[in-house]
Amino acid sequence: MRGGSFKISILLPNFVIRILDKFLEKLGNYLQLNIKYYIKNAFYLTFANMVSAIFGLLLSVSFARFLPKEVYGQYSYVMSIFGVLAFFTLPGVNTAIIQAVARGYGRVFVEGIKIRFRWSILGSIVMLAIGVYYFLDNSEEIGKCLIASSLFFPAYYVTDTVYAYLVGRKEFDKVARYQVLVQVVSVSLTIFIIYFSKDLLVIILTYMLISSVIKLNFLLKFKDVESKKFDKSSISFGRHLTLMNIFSNLQTYFDRLVIGIFLGFADLASYTIALGFSEQVKSLSSVVSTLIFPRLSEMDETTAIFELKRRLPKYMFIFGIISGVLITLSPHIILFLFSEKYNDSVLYSQLLLFSIFVAQPALILNKAYFPSQRKIMELYVIRVSQPIVEILSICIFVYIFGVFGVVISKLLSRIYITILSIYFFYIK
Numbered sequence: 001m002r003g004g005s006f007k008i009s010i011l012l013p014n015f016v017i018r019i020l021d022k023f024l025e026k027l028g029n030y031l032q033l034n035i036k037y038y039i040k041n042a043f044y045l046t047f048a049n050m051v052s053a054i055f056g057l058l059l060s061v062s063f064a065r066f067l068p069k070e071v072y073g074q075y076s077y078v079m080s081i082f083g084v085l086a087f088f089t090l091p092g093v094n095t096a097i098i099q100a101v102a103r104g105y106g107r108v109f110v111e112g113i114k115i116r117f118r119w120s121i122l123g124s125i126v127m128l129a130i131g132v133y134y135f136l137d138n139s140e141e142i143g144k145c146l147i148a149s150s151l152f153f154p155a156y157y158v159t160d161t162v163y164a165y166l167v168g169r170k171e172f173d174k175v176a177r178y179q180v181l182v183q184v185v186s187v188s189l190t191i192f193i194i195y196f197s198k199d200l201l202v203i204i205l206t207y208m209l210i211s212s213v214i215k216l217n218f219l220l221k222f223k224d225v226e227s228k229k230f231d232k233s234s235i236s237f238g239r240h241l242t243l244m245n246i247f248s249n250l251q252t253y254f255d256r257l258v259i260g261i262f263l264g265f266a267d268l269a270s271y272t273i274a275l276g277f278s279e280q281v282k283s284l285s286s287v288v289s290t291l292i293f294p295r296l297s298e299m300d301e302t303t304a305i306f307e308l309k310r311r312l313p314k315y316m317f318i319f320g321i322i323s324g325v326l327i328t329l330s331p332h333i334i335l336f337l338f339s340e341k342y343n344d345s346v347l348y349s350q351l352l353l354f355s356i357f358v359a360q361p362a363l364i365l366n367k368a369y370f371p372s373q374r375k376i377m378e379l380y381v382i383r384v385s386q387p388i389v390e391i392l393s394i395c396i397f398v399y400i401f402g403v404f405g406v407v408i409s410k411l412l413s414r415i416y417i418t419i420l421s422i423y424f425f426y427i428k
Helices: 014-031 035-066 069-089 092-102 107-136 140-149 153-158 161-168 172-196 200-220 232-244 246-263 265-297 301-338 345-358 360-372 376-401 403-427
Strands: none
Touching: 035 069, 035 172, 035 265, 035 301, 069 107, 069 140, 069 153, 069 200, 069 246, 069 265, 092 107, 092 161, 092 232, 092 265, 092 360, 107 140, 107 153, 107 161, 107 232, 140 200, 153 200, 161 172, 161 200, 161 265, 172 200, 232 246, 232 376, 246 265, 246 376, 246 403, 265 301, 265 345, 265 360, 265 403, 301 345, 301 360, 301 403, 345 360, 345 403, 360 376, 360 403, 376 403
């Protein structure tokens, strides 16, 4: 294909490529859509997500097959604490960088890295303090993992900024290549350590160190950006996004923290398997939102609304088919991969898969439309209220129903956020 085709020339004859090129051009003209852009970049991002899903699955299988459930639960618990503290790295700045770079303000990338690194130092200190607490509170394994991980906290998260810069430039092929390399190398070495060492501290440090080093190498390639244009409001916007996501970030890991603290690490391992299965499906929607976010950033509000209203119902239909197939197959897949000791994960995974389908409109609107149009008020309401609903629900239902109560809470909160997002988009 000409002008931005993805590289399949080694797989197809030239005349087939020319025919396909003309067909896509005519189809794009008919749909009034740059279809080459979406097919090409969807291919890159979908491939990266598939590789990530496969290696994430291999990592989970390795934990399930080679280690006791309690160890897998401890790993999930430590990584959840890590995720909660990611707030200190100002993750909202990444979204602001995407929007700014898409509009030609490349210098925001450099300034964003600086401010994210400064704040991440505070996160390292907090993690160190939590690790010392656990170590002195007779939870030595958890404490050692947190204390050691605090050293890599800034590098592990701040280096993700390179992905935001590349998305803003619409260089999705590089995003895919970088993500694939990081996932393949870091997970492969971690699985090796799981099999031969079985030491939780070594396992966690291996994953974090390898990931950080590779991403840092990528980041340094773009330290001298071409554009010197800077938009001060972008950093402020990034702070707003981070602030409004405080509860959302806590919500992401609150379920695992509650299960680990009150129900035990074995229950947490079963829940983690079910959650991981559904989260891989959730990543499909991230491909769509990642693709359309820079596009919507270039549109005025009226055009963006028109485009989304036309395409959202079709997307929901396709995703519904995918979800239905996976809900049907999930019992067989989970038992085959993780063995009978994770039988209790089956029902959890089916309910979580259904909840992901319910949440699709909200995921697209909240990750693409509202940020692209800087709908700060709507984003604050959505990203603050939904986590509160879910966290309160978990606190109530986990006491009554255990792990099943956590799953029901996530379903209810996703129904709530979908209704609220649709209200803001279609009605208000």
